[in-house]
Amino acid sequence: MIKWAWAAVLAVVVAAGGIFAVRALPEKSGPSIAVETVQNERYPIGGSTASRSTTEPKTTVVNVVAVDAAGNPAEGYTSVAEGRVTGCERSPASVGVDIVSCASSGGGGRTNVCWVTASRTVLLCGNTPWEKTLRVVRTDVAVGKFGSPESPQPWGLELDGGTKCVLAVGSSSSGENNLLSDYVCDKPGQYLLTGSGHVADRSKPVWTVQRGRLDPSPEKLSPPVEVKVIAAYFAAASN
Incomplete structure:
Protein backbone atom coordinates (compact mmCIF):
# COMPACT_ATOMS: atom_id res chain seq x y z
CA MET A 1 0.00 0.00 0.00
CA SER A 53 3.84 38.47 -19.16
CA THR A 54 3.36 42.19 -19.58
CA THR A 55 1.59 43.51 -22.65
CA GLU A 56 3.85 43.35 -25.68
CA PRO A 57 4.85 46.85 -26.85
CA LYS A 58 3.47 47.96 -30.19
CA THR A 59 3.19 51.04 -32.35
CA THR A 60 0.13 53.13 -31.52
CA VAL A 61 -2.10 53.98 -34.49
CA VAL A 62 -3.89 57.35 -34.11
CA ASN A 63 -6.77 58.39 -36.39
CA VAL A 64 -6.91 62.18 -36.39
CA VAL A 65 -10.44 63.60 -36.73
CA ALA A 66 -9.91 67.36 -36.97
CA VAL A 67 -13.30 68.22 -38.52
CA ASP A 68 -16.72 67.30 -37.13
CA ALA A 69 -19.72 65.95 -39.05
CA ALA A 70 -21.04 69.49 -39.62
CA GLY A 71 -17.82 70.52 -41.36
CA ASN A 72 -16.51 72.65 -38.51
CA PRO A 73 -13.19 72.35 -36.69
CA ALA A 74 -13.47 69.63 -34.06
CA GLU A 75 -13.17 70.45 -30.38
CA GLY A 76 -9.72 71.79 -29.60
CA TYR A 77 -9.10 73.01 -33.16
CA THR A 78 -9.21 76.52 -34.62
CA SER A 79 -9.20 77.74 -38.22
CA VAL A 80 -7.76 80.58 -40.27
CA ALA A 81 -8.76 81.68 -43.78
CA GLU A 82 -6.12 81.09 -46.40
CA GLY A 83 -6.38 81.25 -50.21
CA ARG A 84 -7.56 78.84 -52.86
CA VAL A 85 -6.62 75.34 -54.00
CA THR A 86 -7.06 73.26 -57.12
CA GLY A 87 -6.50 69.75 -58.44
CA CYS A 88 -7.86 67.95 -55.39
CA GLU A 89 -7.51 64.16 -55.30
CA ARG A 90 -7.67 61.36 -52.78
CA SER A 91 -5.33 61.90 -49.84
CA PRO A 92 -2.59 59.26 -49.45
CA ALA A 93 -2.98 59.50 -45.65
CA SER A 94 -6.75 59.06 -45.53
CA VAL A 95 -8.60 56.30 -43.68
CA GLY A 96 -12.02 57.87 -44.30
CA VAL A 97 -14.15 59.49 -46.98
CA ASP A 98 -13.88 63.08 -48.24
CA ILE A 99 -10.27 63.65 -47.22
CA VAL A 100 -8.20 64.95 -50.11
CA SER A 101 -4.84 66.32 -51.20
CA CYS A 102 -4.91 69.66 -53.04
CA ALA A 103 -2.48 71.96 -54.85
CA SER A 104 -2.19 75.63 -54.04
CA SER A 105 -3.61 77.85 -56.79
CA GLY A 106 -0.60 80.12 -56.38
CA GLY A 107 1.88 77.33 -57.06
CA GLY A 108 2.96 76.90 -53.45
CA GLY A 109 2.95 73.09 -53.49
CA ARG A 110 0.38 70.58 -52.27
CA THR A 111 -1.33 69.94 -48.97
CA ASN A 112 -1.67 66.23 -48.25
CA VAL A 113 -4.68 66.40 -45.90
CA CYS A 114 -7.82 68.50 -46.43
CA TRP A 115 -11.30 67.69 -45.13
CA VAL A 116 -14.12 68.44 -47.61
CA THR A 117 -17.11 70.27 -46.10
CA ALA A 118 -20.77 69.97 -47.14
CA SER A 119 -20.50 72.77 -49.71
CA ARG A 120 -17.73 70.76 -51.45
CA THR A 121 -15.99 73.99 -52.39
CA VAL A 122 -14.74 74.83 -48.89
CA LEU A 123 -12.07 72.65 -47.29
CA LEU A 124 -10.26 72.58 -43.95
CA CYS A 125 -6.60 71.61 -44.36
CA GLY A 126 -4.01 70.52 -41.82
CA ASN A 127 -0.24 70.85 -42.08
CA THR A 128 0.69 68.11 -39.62
CA PRO A 129 -1.20 65.72 -37.31
CA TRP A 130 0.03 67.64 -34.27
CA GLU A 131 -1.01 71.19 -35.19
CA LYS A 132 -4.41 72.39 -33.97
CA THR A 133 -4.93 75.18 -36.50
CA LEU A 134 -6.68 74.31 -39.78
CA ARG A 135 -6.48 76.39 -42.95
CA VAL A 136 -9.79 77.25 -44.62
CA VAL A 137 -9.36 77.11 -48.40
CA ARG A 138 -11.73 77.26 -51.36
CA THR A 139 -11.96 75.69 -54.81
CA ASP A 140 -13.58 76.99 -57.97
CA VAL A 141 -15.00 73.56 -58.78
CA ALA A 142 -16.84 71.30 -56.36
CA VAL A 143 -14.59 68.50 -55.09
CA GLY A 144 -15.68 65.00 -56.08
CA LYS A 145 -16.37 62.16 -53.68
CA PHE A 146 -13.25 60.28 -52.61
CA GLY A 147 -12.71 57.27 -50.38
CA SER A 148 -9.52 56.14 -48.70
CA PRO A 149 -6.68 54.49 -50.62
CA GLU A 150 -6.28 50.73 -50.49
CA SER A 151 -3.04 51.07 -48.55
CA PRO A 152 -2.86 54.48 -46.83
CA GLN A 153 0.44 55.97 -45.75
CA PRO A 154 0.76 57.58 -42.30
CA TRP A 155 0.26 61.33 -42.30
CA GLY A 156 2.86 61.61 -39.57
CA LEU A 157 5.17 59.37 -37.55
CA GLU A 158 6.54 59.83 -34.05
CA LEU A 159 9.82 57.99 -33.61
CA ASP A 160 11.63 56.54 -30.64
CA GLY A 161 13.57 59.44 -29.16
CA GLY A 162 10.91 62.05 -29.92
CA THR A 163 11.60 62.89 -33.57
CA LYS A 164 8.42 63.70 -35.56
CA CYS A 165 8.21 63.22 -39.31
CA VAL A 166 5.44 64.27 -41.69
CA LEU A 167 4.48 62.95 -45.11
CA ALA A 168 6.12 65.06 -47.78
CA VAL A 169 4.85 65.88 -51.26
CA GLY A 170 6.85 63.94 -53.84
CA SER A 171 10.10 62.04 -53.33
CA SER A 172 13.75 62.99 -53.57
CA SER A 173 16.67 60.70 -54.40
CA SER A 174 19.00 60.15 -51.49
CA GLY A 175 21.93 59.10 -53.63
CA GLU A 176 22.41 56.06 -51.35
CA ASN A 177 21.20 52.62 -52.48
CA ASN A 178 18.53 54.31 -54.61
CA LEU A 179 16.51 55.16 -51.49
CA LEU A 180 13.93 57.93 -51.58
CA SER A 181 12.65 60.36 -49.00
CA ASP A 182 8.89 60.37 -48.38
CA TYR A 183 8.91 62.07 -44.97
CA VAL A 184 10.52 65.22 -43.62
CA CYS A 185 11.47 65.24 -39.94
CA ASP A 186 11.61 68.05 -37.40
CA LYS A 187 15.33 67.44 -36.84
CA PRO A 188 17.23 69.41 -39.52
CA GLY A 189 18.55 67.27 -42.36
CA GLN A 190 16.81 64.07 -41.27
CA TYR A 191 14.46 62.15 -43.55
CA LEU A 192 12.73 58.78 -43.61
CA LEU A 193 13.98 56.72 -46.52
CA THR A 194 12.34 53.95 -48.50
CA GLY A 195 12.94 51.95 -51.62
CA SER A 196 9.38 51.10 -52.58
CA GLY A 197 6.10 50.42 -50.82
CA HIS A 198 5.44 51.54 -47.26
CA VAL A 199 7.97 53.74 -45.55
CA ALA A 200 7.44 51.74 -42.34
CA ASP A 201 8.08 48.04 -41.88
CA ARG A 202 4.79 46.89 -40.34
CA SER A 203 5.63 43.19 -40.14
CA LYS A 204 6.02 43.33 -36.33
CA PRO A 205 3.92 44.94 -33.56
CA VAL A 206 6.50 47.73 -33.29
CA TRP A 207 6.93 49.34 -36.71
CA THR A 208 10.35 50.48 -37.84
CA VAL A 209 11.63 53.00 -40.38
CA GLN A 210 14.96 53.85 -41.98
CA ARG A 211 16.12 57.31 -40.96
CA GLY A 212 18.90 59.03 -42.88
CA ARG A 213 20.05 62.15 -44.70
CA LEU A 214 19.88 63.39 -48.26
CA ASP A 215 22.94 64.45 -50.18
CA PRO A 216 23.67 64.57 -53.91
CA SER A 217 27.07 62.95 -53.26
CA PRO A 218 26.61 59.32 -52.09
CA GLU A 219 30.13 59.11 -50.66
CA LYS A 220 29.17 61.69 -48.03
CA LEU A 221 26.31 59.62 -46.67
CA SER A 222 26.23 57.12 -43.84
CA PRO A 223 23.89 54.13 -44.11
CA PRO A 224 20.37 54.84 -42.80
CA VAL A 225 19.57 53.83 -39.23
CA GLU A 226 16.60 51.64 -38.26
CA VAL A 227 14.37 53.43 -35.74
CA LYS A 228 11.25 52.26 -33.89
CA VAL A 229 7.94 54.02 -34.54
CA ILE A 230 6.13 55.01 -31.33
CA ALA A 231 2.96 56.30 -33.02
CA ALA A 232 1.57 56.51 -36.56
CA TYR A 233 -1.06 59.15 -37.44
CA PHE A 234 -3.70 58.93 -40.18
CA ALA A 235 -6.41 61.39 -41.26
CA ALA A 236 -9.92 60.13 -40.46
CA ALA A 237 -13.50 61.27 -40.99
CA SER A 238 -15.99 61.88 -38.19
CA ASN A 239 -18.56 59.44 -39.59
Missing part, protein backbone atom coordinates in the same frame (compact mmCIF):
# COMPACT_ATOMS: atom_id res chain seq x y z
CA ILE A 2 2.82 2.42 0.77
CA LYS A 3 4.41 1.90 -2.65
CA TRP A 4 1.02 2.48 -4.26
CA ALA A 5 0.58 5.73 -2.32
CA TRP A 6 4.00 6.97 -3.37
CA ALA A 7 3.18 6.25 -7.02
CA ALA A 8 -0.03 8.27 -6.72
CA VAL A 9 1.90 11.20 -5.25
CA LEU A 10 4.41 11.16 -8.08
CA ALA A 11 1.58 11.12 -10.62
CA VAL A 12 0.10 14.23 -9.03
CA VAL A 13 3.52 15.89 -9.16
CA VAL A 14 3.93 15.25 -12.88
CA ALA A 15 0.36 16.27 -13.75
CA ALA A 16 0.56 19.55 -11.87
CA GLY A 17 3.83 20.57 -13.50
CA GLY A 18 5.18 22.08 -10.30
CA ILE A 19 8.04 21.29 -7.93
CA PHE A 20 7.05 19.41 -4.81
CA ALA A 21 8.81 18.44 -1.58
CA VAL A 22 7.58 15.12 -0.24
CA ARG A 23 8.03 14.07 3.36
CA ALA A 24 6.73 11.19 5.49
CA LEU A 25 4.71 11.95 8.63
CA PRO A 26 5.16 9.92 11.78
CA GLU A 27 2.93 6.88 11.94
CA LYS A 28 -0.11 7.02 14.17
CA SER A 29 -2.92 4.72 13.17
CA GLY A 30 -0.92 3.79 10.07
CA PRO A 31 1.61 5.17 7.62
CA SER A 32 0.59 8.36 5.84
CA ILE A 33 2.19 10.77 3.41
CA ALA A 34 2.01 14.57 3.28
CA VAL A 35 2.87 16.66 0.24
CA GLU A 36 4.17 20.24 0.42
CA THR A 37 3.88 22.30 -2.75
CA VAL A 38 6.75 24.60 -3.73
CA GLN A 39 5.80 26.94 -6.56
CA ASN A 40 7.87 26.51 -9.70
CA GLU A 41 9.23 29.97 -10.55
CA ARG A 42 9.72 29.22 -14.23
CA TYR A 43 6.40 27.48 -14.88
CA PRO A 44 4.03 28.32 -12.00
CA ILE A 45 0.87 26.30 -11.56
CA GLY A 46 -2.23 27.95 -12.96
CA GLY A 47 -1.05 29.23 -16.33
CA SER A 48 1.74 29.57 -18.84
CA THR A 49 4.44 32.22 -18.74
CA ALA A 50 2.76 34.01 -21.68
CA SER A 51 -0.43 34.64 -19.71
CA ARG A 52 1.49 36.45 -16.99
